[in-house]
Ligand SMILES: NC(=O)C1=CN([C@@H]2O[C@H](COP(=O)(O)OP(=O)(O)OC[C@H]3O[C@@H](n4cnc5c(N)ncnc54)[C@H](O)[C@@H]3O)[C@@H](O)[C@H]2O)C=CC1
């Protein structure tokens with residue numbers, strides 16, 4: 001049977017994954033939901049997303065793109081969720097567990113559901129009764145902008161059902177996309193959420209004037225912070241140096257394309273949170289995640305000085321200069 005894959009979300013990463021699915025040679029049907037009706041009409045007419053990665057040619061049938069989320073979900077057996085975590089509940093608000101029953105749900109989101117303080121896999125399992133075996137996560141050091149340029153990138157597909165992860169990985173592989181499979185769904189998700197916070201820290205440091213030497217110290221402390229946290233939440237044997245953990249941290253902390261680093265850089269340069277958000281037409285997940293992590297870590301009590309400093313700057317309005325100066329005393 002030909003797999004039917006639906007994309008939920010119309011941003012950069014959604015557009016990049018649509019490109020991967022289209023460039024992959026195996027037979028499949030692709031459906032695409034986005035909330036912006038004007039963007040849909042534009043894509044149907046001109047074959048390009050007007051708002052994100054507009055150089056990417058969209059080669060799926062016009063009728064397969066719609067703002068009717070229930071209709072799109074009904075047609076597909078693989079549902080890729082790809083709206084920022086802050087909007088996931090609102091996006092799925094009209095969808096019932098019954099409508100998702102029997103479908104494989106793939107999260108391409110690197111964030112935490114606000115209020116629930118749950119990673120996406122946990123949220124889908126608890127709120128929509130999706131069996132863990134039917135949940136997949138797409139991660140990896142991979143920016144949408146480089147996918148558009150067909151620069152070689154690696155993705156990790158995680159699921160407790162590694163056979164399913166392997167099958168789905170084969171739908172994404174192309175000349176420029178290589179895929180790995182992992183069974184560490186919780187560690188992969190939490191690491192992807194945390195690296196966004198450390199990319200904000202990296203941007204703040206750059207913004208307030210620290211150089212590459214300190215940045216390297218910050219990031220080597222950040223990977224230890226990630227390891228402490230994921231080991232506390234889901235203690236299995238894992239190599240934190242794998243690309244889905246360390247690689248994703250490095251690309252987000254250093255890349256010119258990173259939304260989180262760009263946002264942090266603006267904060268370091270003195271922008272308020274509101275003005276930095278307005279300046280970007282894109283979402284820095286780490287801003288929302290650091291608040292959720294602050295609450296989640298009340299339970300685990302993991303030592304996370306960098307995450308704490310970012311929380312203090314973004315939510316308690318502490319000075320980036322002073323907070324980073326205090327942080328330098330805690331790193332090694
Ligand atoms: N862009 C990238 O390179 C990568 C992004 N991701 C993850 O993909 C997810 C989606 O991010 P991007 O595609 O980068 O987003 P983006 O920053 O490119 O676009 C913003 C998205 O948010 C949506 N949005 C804005 N306001 C909304 C609202 N009120 N209600 C519903 N949707 C709204 C927009 O329609 C658009 O789809 C995030 O969790 C991100 O961490 C993961 C890997 C790579």
Ligand SMILES: O=C(CO)COP(=O)(O)O
Pocket residue numbers: 110140141142143196199248251252257258259260261283284285
């Ligand atoms: O997850 C990403 C790269 O792997 C994207 O990070 P940004 O959202 O900071 O651009």
